[in-house]
Amino acid sequence: MPADPARLACGKACTPELMERIRHAMEIDQPLPTQYGRFVKGVFVGRTYNAGTEVQLDCAAPCLGYSYQTDLPVTSLIKDRLPATLSIAVGASLLWLLVGLSGGILSAIKRGTLIDRGSQAFALAGASLQIYFVGLILQFIFVNKLEWLPMPGYISPFEMPLEWAKEMVLPWVTLAFLLSAIYSRLTRSGMIEVMSEDYIRTARAKGLSARRINFKHVLRSAITPIVTVFGLDLGALLGGAVITEYVFNIPGLGKLATEAVENVDMPVVTGTVLLAAIFIITANMIVDIVYSFLDPKVRLK
Amino acid sequence: MSTQVIAVDASRVEGRSPSQMAWERLKKDRTAKISATVVFIFIFLSVFAPLFAWLTKDTPNAFHPETLDSAMGALPIGKLGGVSGDHWFGVEPQTGRDLFLRFVYGARTSLSVALAATFVATVVGVVIGLVAGFFGGKIDQVLSRLMEIVLAFPSILFALAITPVLEDFLIGRGLQSGNGTRIPVIIVVLASFGWPYIARIVRGQVISLREREFVDAARALGASKFHLIFKQILPNLWAPILVTVALNIPTMITAEAALTFLGAGVMAPLSDWGAMLLSSVAFYSVDPMFTAIPGFALFFLVLAFNLLGDSVRDALDPKSSR
Numbered sequence: 001m002p003a004d005p006a007r008l009a010c011g012k013a014c015t016p017e018l019m020e021r022i023r024h025a026m027e028i029d030q031p032l033p034t035q036y037g038r039f040v041k042g043v044f045v046g047r048t049y050n051a052g053t054e055v056q057l058d059c060a061a062p063c064l065g066y067s068y069q070t071d072l073p074v075t076s077l078i079k080d081r082l083p084a085t086l087s088i089a090v091g092a093s094l095l096w097l098l099v100g101l102s103g104g105i106l107s108a109i110k111r112g113t114l115i116d117r118g119s120q121a122f123a124l125a126g127a128s129l130q131i132y133f134v135g136l137i138l139q140f141i142f143v144n145k146l147e148w149l150p151m152p153g154y155i156s157p158f159e160m161p162l163e164w165a166k167e168m169v170l171p172w173v174t175l176a177f178l179l180s181a182i183y184s185r186l187t188r189s190g191m192i193e194v195m196s197e198d199y200i201r202t203a204r205a206k207g208l209s210a211r212r213i214n215f216k217h218v219l220r221s222a223i224t225p226i227v228t229v230f231g232l233d234l235g236a237l238l239g240g241a242v243i244t245e246y247v248f249n250i251p252g253l254g255k256l257a258t259e260a261v262e263n264v265d266m267p268v269v270t271g272t273v274l275l276a277a278i279f280i281i282t283a284n285m286i287v288d289i290v291y292s293f294l295d296p297k298v299r300l301k
Numbered sequence: 302m303s304t305q306v307i308a309v310d311a312s313r314v315e316g317r318s319p320s321q322m323a324w325e326r327l328k329k330d331r332t333a334k335i336s337a338t339v340v341f342i343f344i345f346l347s348v349f350a351p352l353f354a355w356l357t358k359d360t361p362n363a364f365h366p367e368t369l370d371s372a373m374g375a376l377p378i379g380k381l382g383g384v385s386g387d388h389w390f391g392v393e394p395q396t397g398r399d400l401f402l403r404f405v406y407g408a409r410t411s412l413s414v415a416l417a418a419t420f421v422a423t424v425v426g427v428v429i430g431l432v433a434g435f436f437g438g439k440i441d442q443v444l445s446r447l448m449e450i451v452l453a454f455p456s457i458l459f460a461l462a463i464t465p466v467l468e469d470f471l472i473g474r475g476l477q478s479g480n481g482t483r484i485p486v487i488i489v490v491l492a493s494f495g496w497p498y499i500a501r502i503v504r505g506q507v508i509s510l511r512e513r514e515f516v517d518a519a520r521a522l523g524a525s526k527f528h529l530i531f532k533q534i535l536p537n538l539w540a541p542i543l544v545t546v547a548l549n550i551p552t553m554i555t556a557e558a559a560l561t562f563l564g565a566g567v568m569a570p571l572s573d574w575g576a577m578l579l580s581s582v583a584f585y586s587v588d589p590m591f592t593a594i595p596g597f598a599l600f601f602l603v604l605a606f607n608l609l610g611d612s613v614r615d616a617l618d619p620k621s622s623r
Contacts, residue, residue: 128604130555132562132578133596136585144586239455243559247582254458258563261461269462276455284453 004028005068005267025050039065039270064271069263074271077256084154085252088244089237091168092175097230100180104187109214111192119184126181135174135247142170152248171248175241179233183226190222197221224294228287235283239276323540326616333612339605347408354402357387361406362570365397374587382590390594394584404594406572411602414567415553418488422495422553423546427538429496430503431530435511445504448497456494457559464490464565480568487566491556499545506541510534540617547610551603558599574599 006023007014023029027038027050038047046061057073059066064074103123107116142149150166157164194200195218203213240254249255253272260268317325327333346353354360368385369375375395382391382400390400433444467486468478476482510516511534519533560566561575569576577595585592 124604124607125600128551128607129600130558130578130596130603132559133592133599136578136582136592137596140585140589140592236455240458242457242461242563246563257458258461261465262564264465273455273458273462276458277453280453280455 008068043274064274065267067260067265067268069265070268074268077268078253078271078275081251081253081256083156084250085238085240085245085254087154087157087164087168088171088175088241088250088252089234091172092179092241093230093234093237095172095176096180096183099176100183101187101226103180103184105191105214105219107184107188108191108195108218116188120188123181123184126178127185129178131174131178131243132247134177135170135244138170138174139248152250154250154252171241171244171250174247175237175244182229186226186229187219187222190225191218194218194221220294224291227290227294231283231287231290232280235280236276238279238283240272323616327612330612330616332608333616336605336608336612339601340609343408343602343605344412346405347412350402350405350409353405357399357402359387359399359402361402361572362398365392365399368392368397369394376584376588382588384590391590393580394588394591400591400594403572403577404574404598407574407577407595408598408602410567410571410573411554411557411599414484414488414491414557415550418491418495418553418557419546419549421488421492422549423499423542425492426496426499426545427503427535427542430500431507431535433500434504434507435526435530435534437508441504444500448500451494451497454494457556457563460490460494460556460560461563461565464560480571483566483568487557487560491553491560494556495549495553498549499542502541502545503538506538507534510537544610544614544617547606547613551606551610554599554603554606 006019006026006028009022009026010019027035041047042059042061042063042065044061046063047059049057049059049066057066059073059075062075064078066073067077070077103119107119110116139152143151149169150163152170153167155164155167191214200213200217203217208217240252240257242254242258244250245252245254246258253275257269257272257276259265260272368377368379369392370378377392377394377397379385379391382394384391387399390404392398393400393403429444429448433441464483464486467490468482471482471486472478511529516529516533519529524533557566558573558575558578561573562579564579566575567573574595578592578599581588581592581595
């Protein structure tokens with residue numbers, strides 16, 4: 001497939017003159033700032049694209065571009081792929097929060113014991129392993145050898161909820177294993193730091209139960225950095241779990257983007273990267289707002 | 302009498318600089334010793350990769366069809382992916398290329414790209430961090446926003462998208478297509494996403510350092526801004542910079558492998574762990590050894606660098622405790 005959309009529209013019987021006319025009709029000969037201005041305007045109010053000299057293509061807002069290769073608006077391509085990415089992101093993030101936080105809390109409370117060391121070794125391994133390696137190993141064990149799980153993929157959870165969960169287990173577990181490492185380290189070090197504060201000693205002195213101190217006072221203070229990291233990780237994941245989707249062959253946004261890069265389908269690349277950036281920035285903003293609720297020292301002006 | 306006492310004390314009590322103390326602490330740290338050894342082994346293997354090729358009278362790109370079973374879809378003959386005296390780590394399915402040599406040469410690719418990218422990111426990050434922190438005001442505003450913008454990029458996706466575009470641009474300017482162009486492009490792309498992490502740390506340190514008396518003293522003596530930044534402030538920053546560098550290298554190794562795994566990294570036939578993992582995807586169920594070698598290689602190298610980075614941080618900062 002040629003990368004140049006004009007070349008694609010020009011077809012087999014292409015002459016330089018026809019090519020020039022098509023380029024003009026498609027507005028590829030316009031200066032880059034003009035093209036970008038029209039693209040941004042299209043995101044908010046929609047626009048039309050001219051494919052060749054006669055055909056006009058409608059692209060309703062939010063228009064993220066038009067993929068000439070697949071002959072579809074980028075927005076509708078993204079809409080098709082969003083559910084799979086959402087499924088991965090939601091399931092994996094819940095799992096890694098659960099594993100990471102409980103591992104961190106347990107190690108902080110039982111500091112220096114075997115549980116602490118085990119949990120730390122687990123976290124260290126997770127932080128140094130790669131998604132594509134762990135993913136392949138788990139797939140080899142649970143799909144090929146034990147045959148407990150089907151090949152990962154995506155089915156709509158509204159049609160077949162059980163199959164959906166079965167096919168999503170491996171991506172969830174792989175992502176959660178690697179990402180929970182950071183959370184368990186953060187929780188542990190945060191809690192240990194807070195535990196040596198004076199007000200914790202005061203709480204202990206006035207006879208509060210260990211459980212109440214650990215969860216109400218220590219965890220509350222230690223959780224702020226975790227919220228930051230969680231927001232950023234989730235935002236990045238919503239833009240497409242690129243490697244995870246590639247390894248498990250799941251038709252999500254990340255897979256869409258890698259396919260578009262391989263096929264040099266530039267409008268799709270632009271659209272997916274823009275969407276991913278929007279997710280990260282939105283996540284950042286939400287984190288800042290949540291921060292002001294969690295930490296009384298931070299007040300938004 | 303009193304002079305004698307002082308002389309005795311002086312012979313017993315040695316003055317030690319903070320860096321000497323950090324070195325002492327690092328030498329006592331068992332984790333640091335083990336992880337440094339592992340890192341050293343990988344560096345040794347990659348530096349002396351041609352020696353292994355010469356010893357085994359083989360090259361990482363030579364095909365060995367005699368080691369493959371043509372009836373079994375050209376999979377390696379023998380157990381564990383064809384491990385033998387000639388081929389220590391077995392051979393690659395379909396081609397029969399020696400996996401030990403590809404592993405050793407892959408270490409070369411991985412380490413050199415990661416070290417170069419870390420170096421570029423560190424130089425850029427340190428300079429921008431110093432300038433932003435020292436001058437403050439509008440300059441700081443602009444540079445800090447720039448850091449935030451770069452940090453908000455979906456880095457893997459963007460690196461994947463920009464690498465071929467940048468390469469096409471350079472080829473259009475008369476450069477040759479191939480790894481000679483691709484590798485510098487990868488280094489620049491990786492570095493352009495890595496520098497803000499270093500810049501932010503340096504900036505924060507500079508903001509507190511620039512108000513200190515020794516900087517005021519130098520300024521009062523008429524030192525230039527260049528002198529203040531690079532001769533007065535920078536030498537005080539080597540500890541945080543060293544820690545960031547140590548923790549940046551494994552990130553770069555991982556990013557390079559991921560980029561190659563996704564098909565936008567170094568080009569065949571150059572040995573690379575990411576590329577090995579990518580081609581092993583088709584064979585992982587029938588030849589798991591082919592997946593395991595580059596996978597574990599990456600794991601051990603990244604783990605060793607992570608542990609070493611932690612140890613260096615602990616040694617430089619006595620307050621931090623794991």
